[in-house]
Amino acid sequence: xxxxxxxxxxxxxxxxxxxxxxxxxxxxxxxxxxxxxxxxxxxxxxxxxxxxxxxxxxxxxxxxxxxxxxxxxxxxxxxxxxxxxxxxxxxxxxxxxxxxxxxxxxxxxxxxxxxxxxxxxxxxxxxxxxxxxxxxxxxxxxxxxxxxxxxxxxxxxxxxxxxxxxxxxxxxxxxxxxxxxxxxxxxxxxxxxxxxxxxxxxxxxxxxxxxxxxxxxxxxxxxxxxxxxxxxxxxxxxxxxxxxxxxxxxxxxxxxxxxxxxxxxxxxxxxxxxxxxxxxxxxxxxxxxxxxxxxxxxxxxxxxxxxxxxxxxxxxxxxxxxxxxxxxxxxxxxxxxxxxxxxxxxxxxxxxxxxxxxxxxxxxxxxxxxxxxxxxxxxxxxxxxxxxxxxxxxxxxxxxxxxxxxxxxxxxxxxxxxxxxxxxxxxxxxxxxx
Numbered sequence: 001x002x003x004x005x006x007x008x009x010x011x012x013x014x015x016x017x018x019x020x021x022x023x024x025x026x027x028x029x030x031x032x033x034x035x036x037x038x039x040x041x042x043x044x045x046x047x048x049x050x051x052x053x054x055x056x057x058x059x060x061x062x063x064x065x066x067x068x069x070x071x072x073x074x075x076x077x078x079x080x081x082x083x084x085x086x087x088x089x090x091x092x093x094x095x096x097x098x099x100x101x102x103x104x105x106x107x108x109x110x111x112x113x114x115x116x117x118x119x120x121x122x123x124x125x126x127x128x129x130x131x132x133x134x135x136x137x138x139x140x141x142x143x144x145x146x147x148x149x150x151x152x153x154x155x156x157x158x159x160x161x162x163x164x165x166x167x168x169x170x171x172x173x174x175x176x177x178x179x180x181x182x183x184x185x186x187x188x189x190x191x192x193x194x195x196x197x198x199x200x201x202x203x204x205x206x207x208x209x210x211x212x213x214x215x216x217x218x219x220x221x222x223x224x225x226x227x228x229x230x231x232x233x234x235x236x237x238x239x240x241x242x243x244x245x246x247x248x249x250x251x252x253x254x255x256x257x258x259x260x261x262x263x264x265x266x267x268x269x270x271x272x273x274x275x276x277x278x279x280x281x282x283x284x285x286x287x288x289x290x291x292x293x294x295x296x297x298x299x300x301x302x303x304x305x306x307x308x309x310x311x312x313x314x315x316x317x318x319x320x321x322x323x324x325x326x327x328x329x330x331x332x333x334x335x336x337x338x339x340x341x342x343x344x345x346x347x348x349x350x351x352x353x354x355x356x357x358x359x360x361x362x363x364x365x366x367x368x369x370x371x372x373x374x375x376x377x378x379x380x381x382x383x384x385x386x387x388x389x390x391x392x393x394x395x396x397x398x399x400x401x402x403x404x405x406x407x408x409x410x411x412x413x414x415x416x417x418x419x420x421x422x423x424x425x426x427x428x429x430x431x432x433x434x
Contacts, residue, residue, distance in 0.1 A: 005057060006030030007076045008067025009050060013150070014090055015039040016138025017065070020130055022046050023140030031057050031076065038296060038421075039136030055079035065093050068157060091160040094132070094149065098163065101130065101147035104274065107158055107192065108169030108203075109185070110319050114298050115169055115267045116150040122271055122288030123148060126280045135296035135313075154178060156188050164198040165277075167270045171208035174316050176350040186211070193218075201273045203266060204228070221273045222266065225249070229273040231265050236329050241265055245272055253282040257289050260299075261326035299326055302424075304431050306409045308334075309424055315343040315417035317354035324361045327411050334411045337404065338362035339396060339423055341416030342370045342386065349381055356389045364407065366396040371418025401427045405434070 006018050009030025019042055022028040029049040032040075043050055051057050055075040058064065064080040064087045072078075080087050088096075104123075106116040113134045120131035120139075128141045134150040151158040151166070154175050171189050173182045186208050193200060193214040202209040204220025204227040212218060221229040231243045233254075240258040243265055244251060257268050268289055275285050294300065300311040308331065314323045320340070327336050338359050342348040348355065348370055359365045367383050367390070387393045394403060404412065404427050414424040 003027040003062050004029070005062045005064050005076075005080075006067070007053075007064060007074060008032055008070050008090075009043065009048075010037045010040050011067045011069065011090070012039055012134045012136050013094070013132065013152075014065070014067050015043055015136045016132040016134075017090065017094060018043060018048060019046060019138035020132060020140035022048055023138075024130075024142050029057070037136075042137065058083065058085065060085075063088065065090060068155070091157045095160040095162065098147045098149065098161065101144060102165075103147045103149070103161075103163040104165045104167065105149060105151040105158065105161055105163040105192075105196075106167045106169070107151040107153060107189070108167075109153070109172035109174045110316065110322070111169040111263055111267050112150050112152075113313070114264075114294070115167060115270055116148060117294070117298075118267060118289070118292050119167070119271045119274065120148045121292045122275060122285055123280070125288045126275075126284050135298070137296065151192075153185065153188050153192075156191070158192050159188070159195065161192075162195045162197060164196070165274060166192065166196045166200050167274060168193075168200060168202040168209055168212070169267065169270060170203055170206045170318075172316070172318055173350075174347070177344060177346040182208070199277060201270055201277070203270065205266075219273060219277065221269045223262075229269055229276070231269050234265065236260075238330055238332065241329075243269075245269065247276065252276070253286070255286055255289060258292075259294075259326075260329040261322050263322040264326065299323065302428070304428065307407075307412060307431070308410075309412045309414065309428065311421060311424060312413060312415050313417055314413075314415040316347070317351050317358040320355070320358040320415060321361060323413055323415060324358070327413060331411045334409060335364070335407060336362045337364045337366070337407050337410050337412045339366045339368065339404070339412060339414045339420070341368035341418050341420040341423070342383070343417035345370055345372065345381065348386065352381070352386060352389070355386060359390055359393075362413065365390050365393040366403065367393055368396050368416070368420060368423055371416065371420075396423060398422060398426045402430055405430060 010032040031051040031053045058079040116133045123129045128144045129146040130141045130144040132138045132149040200218045205222035220227045230246045233244045235242045242256040297313040302309045314320045
């Protein structure tokens with residue numbers, strides 16, 4: 001049994017990896033800053049020791065897994081090297097670990113977390129499956145034959161992986177602090193495609209993914225008739241969505257999902273396509289689709305009297321549009337109130353007009369201060385810059401959430417990749433005081 005220490009254990013990939021290694025019988029501990037993150041809850045549930053950063057955490061006999069955000073001069077990493085311990089970067093460890101399974105990477109600018117969660121759930125109903133989801137959820141199964149994991153394109157980290165399969169949901173320009181432009185993003189995905197060993201499931205409605213070249217079969221899914229797997233005859237209701245799947249223009253099966261919006265259909269179709277390729281029976285796929293309860297911070301609903309508060313990770317104009325569309329389908333007669341916290345100054349600056357357009361799809365817009373990052377905590381623009389181009393929008397802070405009380409019987413979309421939850425929590429407190 002190996003003893004692993006995770007430097008940065010609360011990370012969205014680090015936490016689930018720690019959970020996986022614990023589940024299969026290893027001794028696991030880790031360290032991080034004191035601030036609470038939702039990714040640590042499953043660690044505490046497993047009694048995994050979560051410490052504060054300190055070089056005294058590092059002991060003889062450990063293997064240290066280091067989060068990508070922490071430089072080589074971090075005190076714990078320095079101590080580990082002084083002791084002659086093996087120090088492995090997160091993505092390098094994961095790349096090696098998946099070699100013992102049929103590995104399936106899920107990547108794309110948008111939808112990868114939801115798709116990873118859905119695929120993990122569906123495959124678990126067919127064969128033992130371990131999985132790592134970017135919402136901080138992981139599970140290790142000792143006799144697993146499949147390993148499903150979320151693979152992020154940021155800083156080309158996914159090039160550490162050589163998976164058997166890859167699902168590619170879309171290509172979009174989402175990290176202007178790293179990528180030069182959309183063509184740079186495409187080249188990263190093209191490099192990833194060359195490393196896949198058995199097959200790629202790609203969205204054929206995406207212009208860039210249509211250009212992907214690979215040494216393995218590339219199967220396309222989407223709404224267009226040119227796709228190998230096509231969704232047709234959609235029926236959208238307030239309970240979910242049903243659709244027929246055609247495989248190379250031959251009817252395969254009609255599926256129903258308790259999810260909303262076109263993006264949910266596409267995510268489901270990618271899972272159906274992969275499972276069909278791996279000969280998973282349609283009835284098992286359907287059972288998995290209908291029993292999936294979602295992933296953290298993706299359209300997570302809280303009902304309080306006649307209001308519904310929805311927590312969602314949407315932080316890009318494409319994702320905001322999809323979240324508003326989902327709300328419109330599920331709550332067609334209700335007013336949609338968007339509360340948005342931009343994430344990073346570079347992204348806000350790059351997509352200022354697109355943010356304004358997507359947010360304007362809601363009936364009312366409230367904007368929170370821009371959430372910086374470890375890489376950038378200031379910029380030339382402010383939240384007022386965005387507010388000035390969204391007609392009727394308002395600036396919101398924790399002390400002024402009572403503005404939201406004016407909206408009765410409404411749907412509140414709290415969107416962002418920072419700490420937008422604090423605004424929701426403040427509003428929930430106001431509602432409880434009423």
